[in-house]
Amino acid sequence: MRAIGLTATERPGGRWPETYLYGGLFTAAIAAFCLAQLLGQRLGPASGLVAIAGDATCGWSWLLVRALFQPPRSQRAAWPLLLVLTLVAIGALLRTSIGLAAPLPRMAENLGGLISSAMLLMAALEPLKGLTPRTSHPERRFRLTFAAGYAAMLVVAVLWADGAPPGPWSPLIKPACALAALVGMGAAIAYRRRHPLEPARAARQAPLPANAEDLAQAIRRLMANEALYAQPNLRVADLARRLGEPEYKVTQCVTGPLGFPNFSQMTNHFRIEEAKRRLTDPACDHLPILTLSYDCGFGSIGPFNRAFKAQTGMTPQAFRKGRRAV
Template structure:
């Protein structure tokens, strides 16, 4: 079978995987439904009640991850620690549910309250971080989202939780919380729908207009990269490139981000490295070379950064890329 036809087709299938924003929405929606079900059954005990408590404990954490995905371009797959924080909440809830009453359980409950409150606050702050420089439509979306989120939290968390005993808010607290949860779920769905039709801009500042000198310098930079293969030096810095060119560092940086159109110096270097790696992984004559060797030959210092940059570009790992080209995957 023709590899030139099979490989792009398989890559296209992999590119249609669900976006992280949809995964976070599904997790948030599931935790909302579990929270509502738990509220309806009240203070029941048993394994089912324990499961509902554990499954619904991370609602505030999932809301934060969803908000990050809505308002940050680098949120998906970029940082593992937010996921870790949510998983800690789930594990801590499981420990508290099955541990005897005492000081340890009380302290754990306080820690859970602190983590949950922090996640709620972070979810409120996320849309406000990108207000500066945002387009009018994006700015309006962020402000509406933040206002709606603050209103729901103000009613469902602050007002109901702080209501005095015997008051209307205390008596109908569970019903109000369930109503707020469903309003929040509806709002989150609308936000995901809106983001799907209005992609998040990169927020980068307008680039400096390139001059003729910048373009001439850009040609020299490209020659060093393509002909002298300067990108294969693992510790290559702007200062090193400037020294080869006999130019000031700021001039090289202006050229890279202006005339050449890259976001920064590292982005440019990694693009040359990844393109070279892709060529080697696609070449049957290089099949005897381990992936690590190819990574080092292309200028990466270790396999970890190489895998991350390659997957960000081609949406598959280098090993999967090579095996797919070689017809080893079904």
């Protein structure tokens, strides 16, 4: 049986990014929450609807965080959105439960609290799920900063605000946290727009070769110990010829057991590791950056600088200066 899924929302001229869709819903929920907290019954007949609209801020924030940190896919699972809509329905039930049997609202309130808590926890952990040893330094910093900020917001808005004794500023704490969360989410969306994630790869149908692990070890040995990466314009065919294996098997090992997105990124990984070693070696201080880039297998300084910054978060020159300052 095929899993139920949701496709990305369409807009004229292309697909509407999920970050914008859920960002808009999160913004609307935050606005409704703040109005309900600050004005309450002064909103008149609209107070109930505004309160219901603001009940699922944690749900929309969770969906937004998923969109920020999960690779884009042509189809998404439907259950996260259904779970958030369930939370909205529970909020509506609780605010219109006059005349219902007593156990039902209490059960709904407990269920809503459980779902909300789970969503907050999943949103805090979502940025950490995608961290791997090969995550670039800027992406790693973004994920860790976001997770730390989200966790800090939870501590203030949920643990501290609910447990603190009442005071003159108590009614303003949660709206202030909500607005701060809105600013943080806006900054995260802006960052992701400038640094998008690569689309998720379709599941591979071809099985790995029987000797995949042995072949992966042989690739590591050739790249690390024999410095095959230093060969300019290195291709999969060159590596396959050295190994005596078909190209497709080498590619499967690169993207399988070795865990690199493609052959080029694997080659650059080993080249940058060697460049880092030389930049921290006092015996290489007299060598220009350009010479080091050639020695590590790059054909020009531009690709070297871009690959180095993508992996370390700084230029080779800044990396060398930082080492000297230590």
